[in-house]
Amino acid sequence: MTYTQLGVLGVILVVVFDLWAARTRLVTRRLFWVSYAIIVFFQLITNGMFTGFGIVRYSGDAIIGGSSPAAGPPAFIGDGRLAFAPVEDLLFGFALVLLSLSCWIWLGRRGLQSTPLAGPPIWRRTPPPPSPFAPFDGTNGKIPPDSNNI
Amino acid sequence: MDPGRWSYVAVLGFVLIGCLWLEFALRTRVLVRTRRLLASMVIPLLVFYAWDAYAVASGHWTFDPGRILGVHLPGAVPIDEVLFFLVIPLASILTLEAVRSVRGWKAGDEP
Numbered sequence: 605m606t607y608t609q610l611g612v613l614g615v616i617l618v619v620v621f622d623l624w625a626a627r628t629r630l631v632t633r634r635l636f637w638v639s640y641a642i643i644v645f646f647q648l649i650t651n652g653m654f655t656g657f658g659i660v661r662y663s664g665d666a667i668i669g670g671s672s673p674a675a676g677p678p679a680f681i682g683d684g685r686l687a688f689a690p691v692e693d694l695l696f697g698f699a700l701v702l703l704s705l706s707c708w709i710w711l712g713r714r715g716l717q718s719t720p721l722a723g724p725p726i727w728r729r730t731p732p733p734p735s736p737f738a739p740f741d742g743t744n745g746k747i748p749p750d751s752n753n754i
Numbered sequence: 755m756d757p758g759r760w761s762y763v764a765v766l767g768f769v770l771i772g773c774l775w776l777e778f779a780l781r782t783r784v785l786v787r788t789r790r791l792l793a794s795m796v797i798p799l800l801v802f803y804a805w806d807a808y809a810v811a812s813g814h815w816t817f818d819p820g821r822i823l824g825v826h827l828p829g830a831v832p833i834d835e836v837l838f839f840l841v842i843p844l845a846s847i848l849t850l851e852a853v854r855s856v857r858g859w860k861a862g863d864e865p
Contacts, residue, residue, distance in 0.1 A: 607814045610805065628862060635859040639850040646772060646845075653765045659821045666814035697842075700802055704843035705850050708794040712863030717790035719865060723855030725780045 607666040611695030618699040618706070626710040630702065640701060647697045651689035656680075662690050761821035762834040766841045773845040782851035784844070795843050802839045806831050 622630050630636040654660045656677045664671035669684025679685050712718040777785050784791055807829030809815055817832055825833040
């Protein structure tokens with residue numbers, strides 16, 4: 605199989621895993637798609653370094669575009685490439701990211717360290733924990749302003 | 755060793771610099787849930803290791819021997835690639851938890 609065919613197959617299999625095997629249904633969640641949008645932006649930069657510097661080279665027999673040139677970077681955009689990398693890398697990356705996130709959420713659903721939950725960010729004030737000396741009367745230890753306070 | 759052979763690993767270092775700060779600034783609590791993190795990485799590592807070995811054997815892609823560490827594992831998979839299949843899942847999980855930290859959207863694993 606070519607890289608193009610494997611990429612399409614990989615995405616299909618991982619989506620099947622997410623929806624019906626692990627039942628994490630991440631592809632139905634806004635949280636996943638916003639996270640993926642951030643990830644794919646950085647993937648283009650990282651993959652651009654791998655392919656633009658010639659650390660990884662691709663065979664034209666396996667991808668939509670032509671082979672990586674022997675010297676110098678491939679096309680930045682065009683000839684089946686985006687930011688130097690074959691467009692097939694988007695399929696490969698999507699499959700790797702979705703499989704990883706699906707496994708993470710699946711294990712959390714099964715109770716493996718499902719807590720502590722993420723957040724809040726350090727710039728957001730956390731509510732103070734309830735005082736152990738507070739009475740269980742709903743006032744949380746504070747005297748209501750309209751009390752007689754005898 | 756020729757410093758150029760750290761090129762691949764340096765890109766992974768760039769990824770780690772880009773994401774590890776989220777654990778502290780956004781309290782993603784991914785690294786402290788170590789057992790869950792490591793267990794999450796097993797299936798992606800096995801699947802993509804196999805994909806990599808097939809791609810290398812089929813000639814889909816090749817690595818510049820002057821830009822990788824030069825240590826190969828069974829199936830002619832460079833050890834740099836194994837690090838890739840650990841760093842990218844970590845970066846992905848940190849990103850998901852960072853978005854959850856800021857926006858509070860549900861992921862389906864809430865107790």
